Amino acid sequence: MIDANLGGGVIKQRVSRLGQGHSGGYRTIVLYRQAHRAFFVYGFAKSGQANISEDEVAAFKKAARHILNLTDEQLAELIQNGQLSEVDDYG
Numbered sequence: 001m002i003d004a005n006l007g008g009g010v011i012k013q014r015v016s017r018l019g020q021g022h023s024g025g026y027r028t029i030v031l032y033r034q035a036h037r038a039f040f041v042y043g044f045a046k047s048g049q050a051n052i053s054e055d056e057v058a059a060f061k062k063a064a065r066h067i068l069n070l071t072d073e074q075l076a077e078l079i080q081n082g083q084l085s086e087v088d089d090y091g
Contacts, residue, residue: 004033006057009064011058015043027051039067040087061074 004012011032017025029042029052039061052060070078078081078084 005018006060008061009068010057010060012052017045029060031067032058033068039084 002011003014006012009029009031013028013030015026015028024046026042026043026045027049031037031039031041041060044052075084079086
């Protein structure tokens with residue numbers, strides 16, 4: 001379930017804060033290609049920042065064009081170099 005599709009492979013997703021629900025929680029920016037890849041790139045508390053700017057949306061879309069087209073080999077190299085971190089969720 002996506003909260004806001006900003007286009008160009010960028011989504012904004014709400015994350016609840018313990019005891020405060022979605023409205024008092026966090027917002028995350030994820031670069032996303034359905035059934036393929038997802039990259040968490042930014043997060044902020046709703047209480048500290050109302051939203052992201054149009055310039056930030058444009059920058060995230062530019063990043064998505066690049067990152068979502070990386071090959072598995074390129075991703076493995078970026079992870080090995082510490083430029084990206086992989087999160088496994090096998091819970």
